Amino acid sequence: MTGTALLEVAWTDPVTGCRGYLVIDRLVRGVASGGLRMRRGCSLFEVRGLARGMTLKEGLNYDPDGRYIPLGGAKGGIDFDPYDERARDVVARYLHAMRPLIEQYWTMGEDLGLRQDVIDGVIAEIGLLSPVQAIYPLLEDREAATARLAEAFRIEVGGLGLDELVGGLGVAQATLTGLELLGMDHQPNRVVLQGFGSMGGATARFLADAGLRVVGVSDVRGVVANPDGLDVENLLRHRDRFGGIDRDNLKPGDRLLPPEAWLDVPAEVLVPAAISYCVDADNQAKIGAQLIVEAANLPVTPDAEELLDARGIRVVPDFVANSATNSWWWWTLFGDVGADAEEAFGKVRSRMRALVTGMFEVATLDGLSLRAAALQLSERNLEAIQARFG
Template sequence: MTEAGFLEVTWTDPVTGCRGYLVIDRLVRGVASGGLRMRRGCTLSEVRGLARGMTLKEGLNYDPAGRYIPLGGAKGGIDSDPYDENARDVVTRYLRAMRPLIERYWTLGEDLGLRQDVIDGVIADIGLRSSIQAIHPLLEDRDAATGRLAAAFKIEVGGLGLDELVGGLGVAQATLTGLDILGLGGGPNRVVVQGFGSMGGATARFLAEAGLDVVGVSDVHGVVTNPSGLDVENLLRHRDRFGGINRDHLKAGDALLPPEAWLDVPAEVLVPAAVSYCVDAGNQARIGAKLVVEAANMPVTADAEDLLGARGIPVVPDFVANSATNSWWWWTLFGDIGADADEAFAQVRTRMRELVTNMVDQATRDGLSLRTAALRLSETNLEAIQARFG
């Protein structure tokens, strides 16, 4: 395990035979950060890409004057169905096997298919202090820091937890800033959000609050659409813990479409907020939006993004748009912000406006794609982190 390389672990569940993976892309001050996902079909290559994305997120949010110093990037993944009745047992065996790495190197939270309360419960069951205990040696006052983060996790706004809201707010602010500074804000701005879990649901809420018409959302069962705009709050009230919407509580004018139809709903903004690789070279031609914002990790393949760019459709990359959840954890833990919703929302809005503005400015100045511009910004910060910490 070296600073220049990465660690990859492949695990086989002794009961079900399913595979699990952990990739540590980089260590900063001996620690890496990244969530654990669970989905059927998860691969080592996918987890490797996600871990690299976490390194880029951390680097992009580096503030030399902040208390929070970005960590390295990591990611875990389990190739198993999170809906299975034995899913929690699989997670327990996986985390028990990864225990030495969780104790010293890997701080983890929820990701696709897993909620934070499940991870926290398993962590307690296997006798660990916390899913982020590897960071404890870096804290000046561990009790105050962990108490502040625990208090923040108890905050709810409009029936949703603050920990769920900050990620969606970041995506919404990235969308609004992108529309503004790219000159795309004129005329109607209808939005389709693919995925209605933690990230997708919160994104839809904040975009609706900003005055955009959320005309379509999708879950595992299909697409709910309304050309006049969906009642997002009604859908959130009738959503299960996996983001599934109860169709018995739809409003007049709401219509149902099959799952694959999410790309066909007319909209100016498309927010893929569910699975990786859902937009590829084969289906990107169906997109008529003027802006794509990646709320999920790696939802648009590289060749699809090139084709979208050739058609004049910019893509705000995932490691920019969805970075607020990760940063909020550490801003709160290290004390850059307190356990307060208004303070968290202000920090997320300010930081996301800065990130997207800087990205677009560099892209415009140097004739780059948004992703290439964001990569350059992150890599510059990673070099500064390397120079500061060795």
């Protein structure tokens, strides 16, 4: 589907002068879903693309027999450094300005540069019930649904919250299914991740548990690499809330490389899990991996992806690979899964395996890239949602 966004809002912070944006790409039953990110350089163009990606992500996960009916897509973004001591105040002013839209139309949560606890704290301060309260009129039993989601958010496994783990498991399962479909699952596979925050850290854990060798991880300061494999659990124990790795607690054999070296570490799998547009037409030539799985939003530019595809390097698109976090919120709230880690993990694994398998099948049958195949599947579902709900 093509077309312009339903609503675009530009905001200027009266204190710092920084800019913020909200794009609602589409409403389904009057509601749209998408997170809020904060990073220096965030633009309206970026937020517009992210909102469109949320529409595709929601559509792709449509199950006509499920309790959760996909929402429309939206996204918020603030052009400000999340490490700045004024960042929380900027978020508070932004959310206060967007309050009428959060009340009625926009359900939102954490994204790049922001943590859910910060958003939840600000939402309470400005007098709203929840960052997802726009969906409350669609719930059959709001009290039971919100209690179930709150209980799920309290669950931890191995020191990480369930809300963090489901996203990483989705990316890991997309990776494992992709390797299987490419006939690479019976060989030793090395993986490099750009980003070690909520998505990157959890993805690294599940890939290491599955037997892949995590040989490189990057954060804002550079790359930590080890050709024999990094101790992922050690790195997780020694990272800050933005995914920064403590260099004082590395293991023997771990090497420090500059930030741009994340593409130079030899690996079969590459997982961009941080910023958008980090793989472009120029640096894609460095990539020797056979599979790229987009844990971040929009990490590979369209021209780079075209060049990668011509070289036989497959790219699992973001709106497939990183969709599990979004879906898990709604599966839990609507009651498709309970507040239980194993039940959530089972649902994520089965759903992601089905999505990636279907995408590969369409791509093979129709001679398409993986992205084009996924777009075809999502748009087919969006048409069905449109026919059902208008």
